[in-house]
Amino acid sequence: MIPTQRVILGAGLAILLIITAASIGLDVKSRSDAAWVNHTVEVLKKISDLRLLLRRAESAARGYEIYRSPGFSEEFHAVQAQIAPALADLKRGVRDNPDQVGLLEGTEPLALRRLEIAAEAMRLRAGDDQSGIAALQGKGEGRGLMDTVTGNLDRLSAEEERLLAARSQDSRRTGIVLLGIDVAGALVILLLVVMVMRESQRTEVALKSTLSETTAANQQLEAAVAERTEHLVTAHDELRLSVNVLQSTFHSMAEAVLVIDTEGNVLLSNPAAERMLLHRTGMNLRNLRALSEVLHGDGVTPLKPDELPSARVLRGEQFEDMEMIVRPHSGNAPRHLMISGRPMLDGQGDISGAVLVYHDATMSRETERQLYQSQKLDAIGKLTGGVAHDFNNMLTVISGNTETLVASLKTQPELQRTARLIDEAAERCAELIQHLLAFARRQPLQPRDVEINAAVADIAKLLRPTLGEQIQIETVLEQGSMTSHIDPSRLTNAVLNMAINARDAMPNGGKLLFEAHRVVLDEAYAQNNPDVRPGPYVMLAVSDTGSGMPAEVQQQAFEPFFTTKEVGKGSGLGLSMVYGFVKQSGGHIKIYSEEGHGTTIKLYLPPGEGITDVAATTTPQAEGGAEIIFVVEDDSLVRNFVTAQLRSLGYQTVAAPDSKAALELIETGQPFDLLFTDVVIPGGMSGRELAEEVAKRRPGLKVLYTSGYTDNAIVHHGKLDDGVMLLTKPYRRNQLADMIRKALNGGGMAG
Numbered sequence: 001m002i003p004t005q006r007v008i009l010g011a012g013l014a015i016l017l018i019i020t021a022a023s024i025g026l027d028v029k030s031r032s033d034a035a036w037v038n039h040t041v042e043v044l045k046k047i048s049d050l051r052l053l054l055r056r057a058e059s060a061a062r063g064y065e066i067y068r069s070p071g072f073s074e075e076f077h078a079v080q081a082q083i084a085p086a087l088a089d090l091k092r093g094v095r096d097n098p099d100q101v102g103l104l105e106g107t108e109p110l111a112l113r114r115l116e117i118a119a120e121a122m123r124l125r126a127g128d129d130q131s132g133i134a135a136l137q138g139k140g141e142g143r144g145l146m147d148t149v150t151g152n153l154d155r156l157s158a159e160e161e162r163l164l165a166a167r168s169q170d171s172r173r174t175g176i177v178l179l180g181i182d183v184a185g186a187l188v189i190l191l192l193v194v195m196v197m198r199e200s201q202r203t204e205v206a207l208k209s210t211l212s213e214t215t216a217a218n219q220q221l222e223a224a225v226a227e228r229t230e231h232l233v234t235a236h237d238e239l240r241l242s243v244n245v246l247q248s249t250f251h252s253m254a255e256a257v258l259v260i261d262t263e264g265n266v267l268l269s270n271p272a273a274e275r276m277l278l279h280r281t282g283m284n285l286r287n288l289r290a291l292s293e294v295l296h297g298d299g300v301t302p303l304k305p306d307e308l309p310s311a312r313v314l315r316g317e318q319f320e321d322m323e324m325i326v327r328p329h330s331g332n333a334p335r336h337l338m339i340s341g342r343p344m345l346d347g348q349g350d351i352s353g354a355v356l357v358y359h360d361a362t363m364s365r366e367t368e369r370q371l372y373q374s375q376k377l378d379a380i381g382k383l384t385g386g387v388a389h390d391f392n393n394m395l396t397v398i399s400g401n402t403e404t405l406v407a408s409l410k411t412q413p414e415l416q417r418t419a420r421l422i423d424e425a426a427e428r429c430a431e432l433i434q435h436l437l438a439f440a441r442r443q444p445l446q447p448r449d450v451e452i453n454a455a456v457a458d459i460a461k462l463l464r465p466t467l468g469e470q471i472q473i474e475t476v477l478e479q480g481s482m483t484s485h486i487d488p489s490r491l492t493n494a495v496l497n498m499a500i501n502a503r504d505a506m507p508n509g510g511k512l513l514f515e516a517h518r519v520v521l522d523e524a525y526a527q528n529n530p531d532v533r534p535g536p537y538v539m540l541a542v543s544d545t546g547s548g549m550p551a552e553v554q555q556q557a558f559e560p561f562f563t564t565k566e567v568g569k570g571s572g573l574g575l576s577m578v579y580g581f582v583k584q585s586g587g588h589i590k591i592y593s594e595e596g597h598g599t600t601i602k603l604y605l606p607p608g609e610g611i612t613d614v615a616a617t618t619t620p621q622a623e624g625g626a627e628i629i630f631v632v633e634d635d636s637l638v639r640n641f642v643t644a645q646l647r648s649l650g651y652q653t654v655a656a657p658d659s660k661a662a663l664e665l666i667e668t669g670q671p672f673d674l675l676f677t678d679v680v681i682p683g684g685m686s687g688r689e690l691a692e693e694v695a696k697r698r699p700g701l702k703v704l705y706t707s708g709y710t711d712n713a714i715v716h717h718g719k720l721d722d723g724v725m726l727l728t729k730p731y732r733r734n735q736l737a738d739m740i741r742k743a744l745n746g747g748g749m750a751g
Contacts, residue, residue: 013238019185023178023249030178033171040164043093047157050086053079054111054149061118065125068684073122080115087111100159107152114145176320176340182249183342183355186268256358259344260285262351264310276335276360277326285310291330297323299552313341313354323361334551336365363528395730397637399426400645403733426730447585449483449608450491452516452538459495460514467499470509478517483608484538486585491605494578498542498601501575505546505599515541521588521604532588537604544600549593578603624649624737627673627744631655632662632690633706634681638729642676642736649737658683659690666694674744679707704743706731 057079063072087108094100117136124132256273258266264285273279294303303324305311312319320340327334338359346352402423409416460473467473495514502512519539526534578601582589586606593599629651633639636657643653654672656662660683675694677687685693687705695701706727727739 015188019181019188020245023181023185030171030174033167033174036167037164037171039093040160040167043090044157044160044164046086046090046093047153047160050083050090051150051153053083053086054114054146057083057115057118058146061122064122067686068125069686069689073126076118076122080119083111083115094156094160097159097163100156103152103156107149107156110145110152111149114149117145172321179255179340179357180342182253185249254359256360258285258356258358259353260310260314260356261353262314264314267353273358276337276358278328291328293327293329295325295327297325297336299325309339309341309356310354313343313356314351316343316351318342334362335360336362393635393638393729395426397641399423399730400641400733402426404645447485447487449485450488452482452484452540452605453477455488455491456495456514456516456540459492459499462492463496463499463512467503467512471503471506472509472511473514474511475514475516477515482516482518482538484605485607485609486587486605487581490581490585494581494603495540495542497575497578502542502544502546502599505544505548510545510598513541513543515539515543518607519604529588529590531583532604536607537587538607540603540605542601542603543598545598548595548597548599549591550595554591554593575601624651625741625744626650626652628652628654628671629740630662630665630670630672630675630677632657632659632675632677632681632687634658634678638678645733645736646740648733649740651740659685659687662690663693666697673702674740675701675703676740676743677703677705679705702743702746704739 057076060072060076060079063069064076087104091101091104091108094104121133121136124136251270253270253272256276256279257268257270258273258277258279259268260266266279266281266283266285269279269281279285289305289308294308295301296303309319309322309324312322318341322339322341323336324339325334325336338361340357340359342355343351344353344355402419405419406416406423409419456475456477460475464473499512506512517539518536520536521532521534523534526532579589582603582605588604590602590604591599592602629646631639631642631646631653633642633655634657639655639657643655646653654665654670656665658681662677662683675691677690679687681687681690683690687707691701691703691705704725704727706729725739725743727735731739
């Protein structure tokens with residue numbers, strides 16, 4: 001029997017060595033496949049970045065063609081300087097693919113030539129060389145070059161996406177084969193154990209039979225038993241070593257592995273299964289299903305009992321990368337899982353059990369979701385800011401004339417009531433546009449260093465009578481001076497919005513908690529939150545004990561017009577306005593919520609830059625005056641409305657529709673005391689450039705700007721330039737009178 005055992009052990013060890021070698025080889029290949037997938041993703045990103053740079057250069061060139069603004073010229077040259085390095089970097093990225101390198105080398109001179117044509121056109125326009133421009137445009141070379149470059153970049157992207165799909169498929173196939181080899185190794189070990197135990201039992205029976213047949217051979221039998229025992233011990237030691245190697249591999253796997261029988265009982269599990277799934281050997285999967293809610297990969301549709309992985313694999317199905325989301329009823333965080341399954345067959349070909357392998361994709365899916373959400377909010381913000389200027393022009397005329405109409409209908413109450421309704425509707429439209437601009441990060445901020453503890457204490461005092469006695473307000477503030485560089489009025493609005501949302505989530509009363517601390521967001525946090533820059537912040541948290549938010553509501557909470565309140569009880573712009581304010585201020589915002597327990601919204605605000613400013617006290621201004629106001633406004637409706645309002649306040653007015661007409665009037669010696677100009681005007685100059693040009697002729701010029709959209713020449717990085725006065729559209733008669741008076745009294749200069 002000893003030779004038989006040696007043959008078994010030798011064959012088993014040989015098989016294990018083969019399996020181990022194959023496993024190591026496949027592991028190396030898996031890592032290589034993953035590296036190539038990452039390389040392809042990086043190349044796609046470089047192509048996208050190059051495409052974006054080319055579009056920005058085209059956009060800057062068109063902007064210079066329309067407005068002749070130096071800002072567009074500067075942006076064009078800045079982007080032009082980045083394109084050649086980007087092409088070189090992309091060429092290095094595709095050097096492993098000769099076809100891609102050849103296509104890119106053919107694209108590079110076309111792209112650079114297109115930029116040269118655009119630069120030449122800008123130079124000709126700067127010198128007002130009309131004949132040169134006409135000649136250049138007559139060639140029609142630029143558009144054809146750009147179409148060819150765009151087409152080549154599309155071909156580059158298509159090839160890289162094909163490579164990405166092929167390499168991802170190779171990586172998944174390698175992982176499946178590797179898993180199969182690991183499971184086969186485990187089965188070989190189990191089979192060896194059974195065979196050795198059977199051989200041991202047969203040996204012991206033979207020895208006992210020999211002892212009972214003759215005592216004369218006792219010594220010889222004892223010697224044989226001793227010899228056999230020694231061999232068995234050696235064989236068991238060798239087997240134990242092999243089992244330990246396999247168990248170490250099995251226990252160190254990052255994926256959760258379950259071996260189940262036909263009844264769903266867990267026969268074997270590794271530590272990853274206990275950490276990830278809370279499943280252990282001896283448990284039954286059917287009993288465990290009642291502890292969690294199991295959904296499809298969309299996170300919405302529940303999995304039917306016959307769609308569960310264990311049910312499918314015990315029916316004989318083989319599958320890989322099945323997606324599902326598990327939400328434990330215990331309140332633990334949900335997990336996004338990718339599952340592969342293989343049935344086990346007995347000697348007759350019947351299903352005797354199954355092997356399930358679970359990969360935790362929670363972190364990668366969350367990162368993808370955050371990136372998609374950030375891109376979606378940015379796109380909505382750009383669309384919102386683009387229409388705000390025209391809306392605010394129209395609302396300025398509507399609200400201003402309606403205000404006059406209300407005042408003139410005192411003797412006709414019915415008509416006056418109708419006019420008031422129109423006025424209130426216009427006011428609500430103006431508030432809506434301001435909220436949308438806040439979300440789009442296009443509101444003009446006036447940041448200063450604000451002492452957060454004092455600001456929170458003041459806001460808490462303001463909220464106590466507003467929220468009512470059923471809401472208990474508490475504060476937990478870090479000791480010592482703690483400043484943040486933000487716009488204090490916008491901060492107050494943001495906290496008030498969050499407090500009102502908290503109150504609505506606590507209809508029967510509860511606790512509202514304000515916390516303020518210094519924190520540092522590290523690189524690890526920034527990697528999981530792509531929009532965060534690591535560094536120090538001032539954290540301001542607003543917590544409630546209300547009804548909380550489900551996960552799907554948290555994911556949409558910052559989108560404009562999204563609300564869970566009843567119709568008429570919420571616009572859906574509160575949190576979107578808070579989001580825009582925090583992002584425009586250079587901060588970060590995060591929601592933590594559990595249904596039935598409450599919600600915490602954390603604002604991570606930029607730290608202060610210096611000594612805390614003290615808000616200047618304001619004194620009431622006179623309503624009107626007799627000075628001459630020079631109005632520059634391209635919208636005729638707004639221009640006529642403003643001049644009429646100024647005359648009603650006692651001022652004299654001079655008006656021009658664009659910068660060119662304004663300069664012509666000024667050259668004739670037209671006297672005036674204040675330049676009141678829109679920022680975005682035609683005529684070759686912006687309002688800011690017009691004011692600077694007039695100031696050269698008339699030192700000490702007083703200027704008041706107006707605009708319905710702040711992404712322009714007087715607002716940089718969300719902050720209003722120092723010494724600049726801005727009256728945002730739409731505005732009322734009293735606001736116009738107050739700002740005109742302040743500017744005349746020395747509040748606004750040309751810069």
